[in-house]
Amino acid sequence: MxxxxxxxxxxxxxxxxxxxxxxxxxxxxxxxxxxxxxxxxxxxxxxxxxxxxxxxxxxxxxxxxxxxxxxxxxxxxxxxxxxxxxxxxxxxxxxxxxxxxxxxxxxxxxxxxxxxxxxxxxxxxxxxxxxxxxxxTPRFSDGGSGGTGPTELVTTNAKSAHRNGLTMTVTRIENVGRKGQIHLQVVNKTDQSVDLPVQWFALTDADGQRYEPDSFSRGWQPTIGPGATQTGTIRLEKAVPPTSGPLRAEFNHVYRLGTIAVSGIPTR
Structure with missing residues (x-):
């Protein structure tokens, strides 16, 4: 060669x-x-x-x-x-x-x-x-919903609470994958902005067990302007059992309002 x-x-x-x-x-x-x-x-x-x-x-x-x-x-x-x-x-x-x-x-x-x-x-x-x-399949965003997997319905029975011009309504609770997800609507009829950060939110079931919010949740904007309506979701750190009701959803330490809570949320 x-x-x-x-x-x-x-x-x-x-x-x-x-x-x-x-x-x-x-x-x-x-x-x-x-x-x-x-x-x-x-x-x-x-x-x-x-x-x-x-x-x-x-x-x-x-x-x-x-x-x-x-x-x-x-x-x-x-x-x-x-x-x-x-x-x-x-x-x-x-x-x-x-x-x-x-x-x-x-x-x-x-x-x-x-x-x-x-x-x-x-x-x-x-x-x-x-x-x-x-x-x-690669996904570049969860769209703010937090979590993937089968959706398990906890409740669609809307419940509201009113406090000094602020109305909070829980419209739906579900589990997406292994995490709970709360659908909220807040109407601010006051003449000032109200801050409701995720860190102040908590969900409590009939046995007193608390479901803390996921600090990485991105589906909720905390500031609600005067006369504005805010709709969004808050992701929890764990799933909510469908038989754990009635439930209580609340924001603590709201400036000049104290606590606003929606109680008696039924589950299926």
Missing amino acids: SLSESHQHHHDYDQSPFQAFFAGRGPGRILIVAGLALAMVAFTGWMAIVFQLGSGDVSGPEDALGDRLPSGVPVGAVYFFGFGVGGILMAVGSSMAKAAAHRDSRVGHLVITIVISVATVLGLFLVLDGAPVSAL
Whole structure:
């Protein structure tokens, strides 16, 4: 073999997956595309988690890796695994495509591909634990609602309370995923702004158990101007049992008003 042929042979086998896609041959190129697509989806998922962390759309450190699947595995861990599998598929596909171009044996590549694919499918089946594959879809915002998952209705019986020109109405209570969510409407008929920050809110059930607000909740604007009506949601740190009523929702330490509370909220 001449020096130029030796150099050319070495150069071909040092090609990147992208070069191998165009210079190679056979089904290895399909693996390169599949691995690249998987890696890109996983990377997008990680960027979505970073975006949520930066915007405060997470409930706390326990959800720093995104929502948890029914198996208890956070989606961030699945994204990490998917990015690694995507990289492996690209490497195997690149090697297979180059081997096909040089008419070398591809049996070993096929065996590796089958093993990786079967292991990935089985792992995905276990971590999803009955959840749809769409549960892994990257999302860059929860729209302020806080949490994902099935919605469990607690009550739609609207109840109101009035105090010195302020009217607070609880219009709906539900559980979204593993967190309670209160739908509120506040009408300010006074001649001054009223501040109702999330930190002053609490929900209490018939047994005296308190459901504290999630400090990361973003569905409620605290300042209600004079003559204004404020509608929004407050996310709780935990779910509210549908049989825990009657419930009491209240804001404490309201300036010049003290406490405004809606009591006797029935549950189903």
